[in-house]
Amino acid sequence: MVFPLLPLLAPSAIASAPELSVIGHILIGPLLTSEDVAITQSYISKNFGLVEFSVQVTSAIEIDDIISLLDVGVEAVFTETDEQATALFEIGVPGSRVVFPGQDYDDVKGVHVSSTTATTDLATKLSKSVLPDGTGNKTLYVTFTSPPTLDQVKQTVALPGIPIIPAEGLTTDYSSSSTDKLSVAAIFSSALKTDRQDGYFSTLVVDTQGVALGLVYSSEESIAEAIKSRAGVYQSRKRGLWFKGATSGAVQTLVRLELDCDGDCVKFVVQQAGKGFCHLDTTTCFGRSGGVAALERTLVSRLENAPPGSYTRRLFSDEKLLSAKIMEEAEELTAAKTKDEVAWEFADLLYFGMTKAVQASVSWNDIERNLDAKAKKITRRKGDAKQKWLDAATKNEETPNKPVVANTDTVNGSTTNGPATEPAKDQTARIHLTRVDVSKISETELTDVLRRPAQKNANIMNLVGPIVEAVRTRGDTALLEFTAKFEKAKLDSPVLKAPFPAHLMELDQETKDAIDLSFENVRKFHAGQLEDAPLVVETMPGVVCSRFARPIESVGLYVPGGTAILPSTSLMLGVPALVAGCKNIVFASPPRSDGTLTPEVVYVAHKVGATAIVLAGGAQAVAAMAYGTETVPKVNKILGPGNQFVTAAKMLVQNDTSALVSIDMPAGPSEVLVVADKNANPAFVASDLLSQAEHGVDSQVILIAVDLNDDELQAIEDEVHDQAMRLPRVDIVRGAIAHSRTFQVKTVEEALALSNKYAPEHLILQLDNASEYVDLVQHAGSVFVGAWSPESCGDYSSGTNHTLPTYGYATVYSGVNTHSFMKHLTSQELTPEGLKNIGGAVVRLATVEGLDAHGNAVRVRLEHLAKEK
Template identity: 65%
Template sequence: MALPLLAAIEISSDEKGLSSADLSRLGHAYLEITDNNANDAVHYIFNNFAAYHTVANVTAVSDNAVIAEILNAGAARAVVTLEQYAALKGAFADARLAVQVANAAEAKELPKAVGLFVDAAVVAEVKEKERCILASFKSVSIDSALEVAKLGATPIIPRDQLTVDPEANPGLIPVAAIVTAKITSDREDGLLTTIVVDEQGVALGLVYSSPESVKESFRTGTGVYQSRKRGLWYKGATSGAVQELVRIDADCDGDCLRFFVRQKGAGFCHLDTATCFGPHRGISKLSATLLDRKANAPAGSYTARLFSDSKLLRAKIMEEAEELCDATTPRDIAFEAADLIYFALTKCVSAGVSLADIEASLDAKSYKVKRRQGDAKGKWAEKEGIAVAKPVEEPKPTTDAPAPAVATPAAPNDEGRIVMKRFDASTATEKELDDILRRPAQKTNDIMGIVGPIVSDVRARGDQALLDFAAKFDKATTLKSPVLKAPYAPELMALDEETIAAIDISFENIRKFHAAQKEDKPTVVETMPGVKCSRFVRPIERVGCYIPGGTAVLPSTALMLGVPALVAGCKKIVFASPPRPDGTCTPEIVYVAHKVGAECIVLAGGAQAVAALAYGTESVPKVDKILGPGNQFVTAGKMLVSNDTSAGVSIDMPAGPSEVLVIADSDANPAFVASDLLSQAEHGVDSQVILVAVDLTEEQLKRIEDEVHDQAVKLPRVEIVKGAIAHSVTLQAKTIEEAVRLSNVYAPEHLILQVRDAAKVVDMVEHAGSIFVGAWTPESVGDYSAGVNHSLPTYGYARQYSGVNLGTYVKHVTSSELTEEGLRNVGAAVMRLAHVEQLEAHRRAVEIRLEHADRK
């Protein structure tokens, strides 16, 4: 069967029209490539392989070697001319090519595995059920696209002419209509048989779909099906076992849909099992178990040790690999392979790598058309007595064109080193720099469909929904109330004296700095005689402070959010933080809540906590503003409720993963630089750290890189650090001015200046959340105890937003006070402008007063 639909995209403007998330759920895209954009296209296809397969039209590419690079990067098919096919056939599998033909006669000369690329007008003429037929349009409409789809061909439609929400975009072509156009049903009710599978293709269960439910699935990004009794079935809306839609396709006969989903909650089945056919087995079961162990393994358990001790895990992987190599019988080979898979998957889960990521990498390798020689390397070859051939020297480029900025590992011969990729910023183009500085992708739009039902459930069921979510997501099955109210029992904040002293010092420093930001008196201006205008401060009455749980306990965030609220004079301070499995809150957070006068702590995390704060429940008081960082579910929840006028709630700022940019010159201490980079890398695998090295030699760069590795391997969160370093970079700059320019482009959450005369460089900084000046100012002092706030704009939002400060907790009210003289002075201007705007009542409000004054 043909692909359901190809969305035509442009590399230079890939965000136009259909979103990247929606494009991913469609699973396929179409790209026109020329000699001018071929290099960009190779990178684009390679970087987006896991999201969707690309059909690449290379009919305008003159070099067959470039076509090979495009296929090697992961293009599913290349559209070629008949002349190109004659030159390429035999070099690539026929299934990787589609030939541009003008009529049925040209098509008949081609092998059946070769696809066809035709004008939509001749689809009926070249109709062949066993072929992949791609149809292009001179001018596409919903009717012409449906006609082509019903003939079994794949319509190619520009991305900006497609929509997943036809009600909101009536002039665009609905994706769901095209996808379902070629699906047939033999049922009297017309429902479409649908198999639901996880990302590995394991069947979760059988359901039914309709064109309407498919439309809703694409629109919401979740699993939505057609119940034979109850109409549209939003999977997980009541149970919490929601599904994030990955993509939709169909079987070869076009009579069965397949939904790929990421299943959340207990499982797909109503019996709380992973599938309707029982629990997961094999590798899927192991993956689920390891994910659970990562979150809940008891301290000291073997699996917990593996997650925290990278050297132990590395040793076990190598031990099991050797035992597998030495095994000889089928039974022993299976036994040792299972052990190796267990430890290898433990490493993957520890770094946030899923089975889907592994399978995407396997698929990407299968798409390569350039084959490696496959020789054993280095010490492994030497151990087995294999001679290692010297590498063949790459031919030098024949053109004088400048080479693109290519990432180069600092120590290519050191296997297993934790090292950031390097780029020379002075030779990179603006586009290359933009790609280099691009942050790890966030999927807020993707998860709105998951967050929406959670928010709705809390709004509808209140406390009970919070308790259910605490049991499901936080394993707090014994929790009786979702709220811990003040006054807090002493045993709930039992801490050692050293921790209490640290919190008290931090509390006082934060209080002093934020108290200094107070506006002591109103601003009063007489704009003209008798016209007095004022502006004064009022605290926001009710604030909700979200303190994340997850991979770390964060009493510092409780301080950063709670102390300014106290200083501002907010009448109601509410904390929210995920409960521990035993249903309690971490004592550090309870102690901070006690110190700032928080009236209660909501024992909830994620979008459910945000919903409770926004709308209130039986036990949770509603607030006027929600502040605090969190994961993507928290961010999506904050964005959702702030856009709901019925919630009447605002938020502090958009939030993303933590990040730091360090500018270092030859005066910088390599150990200091490395420690600052790692202090942010340990936050999470989606964190990003950037080093801008100012005119450093290779030796100086190597010293920093050695420190990064040596310090990282000693950290308990080393696997998280590895995940962050994987998408972090070192930029080499010639001057401090160039370095600061790069920082201003990036607009980091934290900017650290480890350069000579650092204080003088501050004046050059335009965009940063918070700046840490000089060698003796690590970012961690800002996180905890210096006094500045650590709740800062991330993801480039430092261009538009300030970090949390006293102003975050107050609003400004203005007032006007006029005398009769004042109204006479300004009245004529007011009446004239009201007349211009045709607002007669406005004009009369002044005129009546002036007439009254004249009669006195």
């Protein structure tokens, strides 16, 4: 493989040339100090697998520092002296990771020479002796003592050699007329050859896992556009430049360009979006791919679409079951003997391991990057196994036929392995929030630790789009198909119309009383938000302006459900809609496998006067309400929480002008921030943190401790652990607490400034005289004031709404309220006197804007008034 370009970048400039990474290594250097090494090491660690790096070091850099660079994934080190290279060889660094600064090139990756032109005797001699060694592992690198011309660079490539050119001497602008910038596309293309009459180059397109997607053609122009736009751009033999996905939406992100061994084929490594590469909507032009890539796609789909009660759904939702299966399959793999047994058991282990990876938003590319990173390490671990596993292996050898001890559970009539009786080691580990002393970190570091867990949703729209489109075009038929597929419910109609049958909302009296009490409190609070009268302002004599509210006529309320029971969400959405006066209230909630809804949801729908309930969930329910179907009425606004697929569907339909529908707000994982002083009860603080941590592993809880000492912090941490260990969802709590924080500050004012920066969904003030500090709160979804105001009360019965902005959106969004279901109109009424008072200003401004008809509408009236006199 010949890389035609290796740009030279200083550490401070490496972030400025991402386009260059697609055509070869980024060479960083020269590194002069240990500080340069640290900066470079940090940058490479963050970008490993996305860009390939080499580094150039001076003689001042210690061997240990060079090893640290190789450990984080540096491809090769360009040494300054023979002594450096020798020292690296002596401690076991393979020659393939070293570029030598001279002519003694045995057993090294390549030779690095300096040249006044690209055709010096030394460069030419080395090109003939270094490269044709039969291994393909040695390369000639050439640095120029003065800026080279394009012809000189092309001559170096033809040797063959790799020119090293400072990034500031390169451009991705193919049409640039600048004389001091060299086109990277022109340099790359100079290493290509073709025997085609049209001059096009054969091009193989592969994904990041090396799966061939298709065969196309490239030209120097298309390569230039691909490098510049970091996208899949090719040369069509009939239509000119082909921007892949421009019409279909199946766009590509260009990761890397490579050449084959003799330069007559280009390889595009891309990240493919949309349905796939082929016009037949298959992943590749060679049919659908299998293996790990297909497994990953299936699991990503199952994460959203697996029906309640299915085995895959249980694996995603039951941490103990999944952990037990991974341990079980690992043990069975160790016991496998024959080739077929090992292959079978390894496939099982890979399935359950990938399930855990997908659950944690880890892609196969992430896993491969980690494999590659481990392969790059020079410093090796001892390789010993932990004693507990050595003991287990010995025990298994002594009793090879002893079965794994596991519980069993019956799902849909089939028996599956349940949680093992022996818990995983980390199931007994302490559960605690990481402490951060705000006084000891910089503002930049504070911003980093305040950052919420990343939401990796690049593939979500690709999954949601086809579902939304199917419901939009095929209506009830598609909706029923999706309900059968995802909920396993065979329905005759996707809609339950009011009045709802009494037998569908039969509840015990205690539950009814709880719903009725909560209903009334929510109604009272939201009714209090109604405006008593229109706003009327006389801006000047004879000019009266008004503002008045009107309900949104038709609203769709999404209530997550299936096997879950969520009367609270039904209340928080349905009651404000009722209070606002919405004429058409439509619920949507996924049915159970028998086709019925949870009676609590139907009961609330009845109480708020809903006209219909859509028996569907996910993106398909959102699409049905946004566009309407044969039986589902179209709505004007969709509100309600849901997972990332529901959120993606809401945002998709909101951006479709043909849907003409709005949504309440974007949604992310649930979160809480508790501000506690010395007088806060540790048990209260811990319980509030855990009430949100149990929502999901991607939830985040934050404690801001005001002037608490170590003993006081420890008391809270002890409560967090003790209470968590008693919860049935303790494994979910562990996942949430793992990326949660305790921030230590000195004053309440400092605490609330930090809270405002975070903008939490729920803010709890466990402070003395807590109400005195509410005025300092600028950004929060809902505030819970004082020790006796747990977040749970707001979720159910206090009266405020629990559908709140998350993920920092509290800086710009309000929680759902009565006005979420209303719009405001304005009016103005002018008397003749009023028109005279402002008419001149209106005419003048209309003239300034060149809108003469606007001015004329006032002018004719003023002239009419003048005639009447």
